[in-house]
Amino acid sequence: MADSAQAQKLVYLVTGGCGFLGEHVVRMLLQREPRLRELRIFDLQLGPWLEELKTGPVQVTAIQGDVTQAHEVIAAVAGAHVVIHAAGLVDVFGRASPETIHEVNVQGTKNVIEACVQTGTQFLVYTSSMEVVGPNVKGHPFYRGNEDTPYEAVHRHPYPHSKALAEQLVLKANGRKVRGGLPLVTCALRPTGIYGEGHQIMRDIYYQGLRLGGRLFRAIPASVEHGRVYVGNVAWMHVLVARELEQRAALMGGQVYFCYDKSPYKSYEDFNMEFLGPCGLRLVGTRPLLPYWLLMLLAALNALLQWLLRPLLLYAPLLNPYTLAVANTTFTVSTNKAQRHFGYEPLFSWEDSRTRTIRWVQAMDGSAQ
Ligand SMILES: NC(=O)c1ccc[n+]([C@@H]2O[C@H](COP(=O)([O-])OP(=O)(O)OC[C@H]3O[C@@H](n4cnc5c(N)ncnc54)[C@H](O)[C@@H]3O)[C@@H](O)[C@H]2O)c1
Numbered sequence: 001m002a003d004s005a006q007a008q009k010l011v012y013l014v015t016g017g018c019g020f021l022g023e024h025v026v027r028m029l030l031q032r033e034p035r036l037r038e039l040r041i042f043d044l045q046l047g048p049w050l051e052e053l054k055t056g057p058v059q060v061t062a063i064q065g066d067v068t069q070a071h072e073v074i075a076a077v078a079g080a081h082v083v084i085h086a087a088g089l090v091d092v093f094g095r096a097s098p099e100t101i102h103e104v105n106v107q108g109t110k111n112v113i114e115a116c117v118q119t120g121t122q123f124l125v126y127t128s129s130m131e132v133v134g135p136n137v138k139g140h141p142f143y144r145g146n147e148d149t150p151y152e153a154v155h156r157h158p159y160p161h162s163k164a165l166a167e168q169l170v171l172k173a174n175g176r177k178v179r180g181g182l183p184l185v186t187c188a189l190r191p192t193g194i195y196g197e198g199h200q201i202m203r204d205i206y207y208q209g210l211r212l213g214g215r216l217f218r219a220i221p222a223s224v225e226h227g228r229v230y231v232g233n234v235a236w237m238h239v240l241v242a243r244e245l246e247q248r249a250a251l252m253g254g255q256v257y258f259c260y261d262k263s264p265y266k267s268y269e270d271f272n273m274e275f276l277g278p279c280g281l282r283l284v285g286t287r288p289l290l291p292y293w294l295l296m297l298l299a300a301l302n303a304l305l306q307w308l309l310r311p312l313l314l315y316a317p318l319l320n321p322y323t324l325a326v327a328n329t330t331f332t333v334s335t336n337k338a339q340r341h342f343g344y345e346p347l348f349s350w351e352d353s354r355t356r357t358i359r360w361v362q363a364m365d366g367s368a369q
Pocket residue numbers: 015016017018019020021022042043044045065066067068085086087088089090104108127128129130163190191192193194195
């Protein structure tokens with residue numbers, strides 16, 4: 001696929017191409033995949049920024065569509081060489097119903113797989129999540145583990161449950177014959193908590209800090225490590241995997257890869273301060289200001305309020321029993337599988353990732369809180 005006869009011949013489809021990660025994948029493909037002829041961007045909601053991409057040498061096709069609608073997915077996939085399936089309903093705050101999360105993340109992924117099989121698309125990259133592994137409901141730490149580290153993955157929350165089911169479907173589909181008789185080659189990328197330009201939760205926490213007079217209050221012990229990875233490096237991994245999947249099908253087909261880079265191991269809150277600190281926020285306390293049992297009580301109260309208020313309004317604060325458990329359980333990865341299998345090295349150093357993220361936070365309108 002890499003020889004010059006193939007120059008500018010390839011058609012890629014990115015589902016969820018207008019989301020936080022999807023936009024970075026789209027821009028990275030346009031910058032770093034010279035063999036691209038057409039880039040299709042499929043999303044429920046199309047971003048206005050797509051317009052500026054349409055003037056370049058690659059044909060950019062924006063498709064407004066829903067992954068739960070099989071016929072829309074088939075139409076978008078037909079004729080594509082590679083599908084990067086990043087669309088998903090990312091909800092750990094109780095905004096969407098468990099049924100909707102399942103429909104988008106599981107049925108949507110089934111539709112993408114079946115569309116590849118029916119139309120003859122041979123290469124499928126799935127954006128999975130660290131959450132398919134853990135943290136589990138028992139709060140077991142996963143300390144700098146890799147893809148082979150034994151861990152009891154038990155999910156009760158609809159989001160990780162749906163991501164785990166979808167990942168299994170994708171991996172099981174590896175080797176299925178697609179239209180024309182060739183085998184489908186699939187693999188799954190598992191980012192830890194992604195950060196960088198466009199990260200909505202970082203934006204929310206920044207505005208929360210501004211509302212609190214430039215302060216955030218430590219809730220989680222500094223010793224709890226939470227895995228984070230820069231969005232540009234996650235996008236780069238997607239581009240590389242997509243590129244290498246044909247040449248290294250036997251090695252990479254049916255495999256999972258954690259997404260990693262040189263971001264430091266820190267607690268969720270301390271890590272955020274790497275960016276929010278230079279933007280004027282301060283994290284108050286060297287230890288959690290509230291005892292853990294009280295935080296759990298508050299989280300449970302939030303869950304109760306969400307349930308009580310549901311007929312009237314959507315109450316979905318950051319703190320709930322699930323987010324507290326995730327933030328309070330060590331989950332970090334240390335692996336070089338992506339480097340060994342397809343030569344991945346992070347494109348952005350930690351210093352670059354940090355600077356880019358700080359610039360993005362600084363550019364936010366402080367009055368928009
Ligand atoms: N943000 C993280 O920290 C993180 C970490 C690990 C994995 N992931 C995974 O990465 C992927 C992208 O996440 P993100 O953080 O960019 O989220 P996001 O919400 O910003 O992007 C998801 C995109 O999918 C689209 N989408 C949702 N439902 C759709 C549907 N029915 N049909 C078509 N498009 C639909 C949305 O409109 C959105 O543009 C997801 O699959 C998520 O599970 C995210």
